[in-house]
Amino acid sequence: MVLEKVNGPEDLKNLSLEELLLLAEEIRSEIIRVTAQNGGHLASSLGVVELILALHRVFQSPKDKILFDVGHQAYAHKLVTGRKDRFHTLRQEGGISGFTKVSESPHDAITVGHASTSLANALGMALARDLRGEDHHVVAVIGDGALTGGMALAALNKIGELQKRMLIILNDNEMSISENVGALNKYFKELQIRKWVQDAEKLGRNILERISPQLFGLVDRAKEAAKLLLHQENPFYAWGIRYVGPVDGHDLKGLIHILEHLKELEGPTLLHVVTKKGKGYKVAEADPIYWHGPPGFNPEKPEKVSKGYSWSQAFGDAVTELAHLEPKLFVITPAMREGSGLVRYSIEHPERYLDVGICEDVAVTTAAGLALKGMKPIVAIYSTFLQRAYDQAIHDVAIENLPVVFAIDRAGVVGADGPTHHGVFDIAYLRTIPNFQIAAPKDALELRAMLKKALEVGGPVAIRYPRDNVERVEEGLWPEIAWGTWEVLKEGTEVYILAFGKTLRYALEAAGDDPRVGVVNARFLKPLDREMLRKLSHYKLLTVEDHQKMGGFGSAVLEALNEMGLRPEVRVLGLPDRFLEHGPIPSLHRQAGIDPEGIRKALEEMGVERVRER
Ligand SMILES: CC(=O)c1sc(CCOP(=O)(O)OP(=O)(O)O)c(C)[n+]1Cc1cnc(C)nc1N
């Protein structure tokens, strides 16, 4: 096994090309083996094995900085930078992260999970290098999907102006999670065709030269003129960035050769590398969307597994039906069609569906534009990614109180993707915005009721729901809901637990049949149901949320009680003021003390002793 000989990137320098090719195969097998066990970003990582080996062969990490945008495609990088013995713990609790992470290895230049940050990071590193008189390379690997992000395009603009020496590798596999979108993506496709044209030209030249040198000269001049025209069209030239490519991203020898040359160049260079997402694993090549991030699978007989009916699917089914009832409804996703449950909607309502690419800021402000023109836009967006559109939510939507609905998926801790993906700040960052209303349904039926009503109440409405399965409900059901009201699910004589969404289930389990403990579905966070809160203030209150404790639902309850001059005993349960690592969701909830056991303990501390098992 060649991988056995590789304990760091320096060990790649002594390998022959044959050994490197063998190593690529071994790495692919290891990525498939571990991802089959743990789940993970399989297709993205399989697509860049040769590229990563070539980079670590040519550059000297960690002295040279190699940055991976999103960092989900870096499994081969982890395997050759001293983590092969821990690779089997990938994305497991206490194991290595599924993304690059500075605290995990000196070879991980940036901590990532959100897209489009690598170029600005690389620019900063190049600036620092030159200011400090250091001499090392800065290389950023960015996917065609991540390049649709505004941060990346803005960074290119600055990189081209400052002309710092750095290498940008565009990993173009024509895929984001779904098919990639955008004008640049179309342009890259053409460039790839040109690659084919170049190959055909080479063949043509040889034949032409032999037939008639005069004719060959004429054709050559015409081609030069066309090339000039094409280059002027090449946006990277407009950005002041040297463009090289497209080249075959699986030709290990060719990649090493070209990287050796490019590393000597001054100024910024972009190498356009064409790869196949899922390379080397038939099912992943054939369906890079499903195999972008599969749960565990049988590597010998890989089959798609259904993860059950999710909140995302419940949302997708609801909006697909709603669009038949509401002609002004329009749904936008920032590159998360599958993740947000919108495949069916995109098929049934293509004229009222938009995937803007990985740019949540554009998603929200496009929705504002739609709302200004009388449409009823819904932005389907993960809690963690909505962080990218905070100013847009304020500046472009809330100030004019525009009717934009935010369907916030993955609200709460999300598990194996870890701190860059936990959706645990949205209540805090939304509830302080005037005009915003915030709700959290307890089940799929309440989700339907809230979505329908949200389109009527006007103004910005955020409806948050977790990464979890939910009981499917019949199509066509649109129950009414008393907007802004809470729902008592269980009466109590001493204390009431105020919970919503996922934590409601925990609260009901903790309360059991204890007559002292009541449970409230506090499904509206803003506005709070102050009338019910006043009534309940005669009891002890325990709030519980799958969100940061600071600034969350519990904070809102305390502020409201204070404003109403009420002083009941209140305990707030929420996530601690630190980043929760990756791990199974139940374990993270247990760590945070918001699970049934944590709630029971809090009740005991409030004087509600456990009912001894009879
Ligand atoms: C992991 C994750 O959350 C990924 S990976 C990915 C596609 C990236 O496409 P790219 O072409 O850059 O890479 P490829 O997979 O190699 O084709 C998206 C949209 N996401 C979700 C996402 C959404 N929005 C933001 C700001 N960051 C992320 N990471």
Ligand SMILES: [Mg+2]
């Ligand atoms: Mg891609």
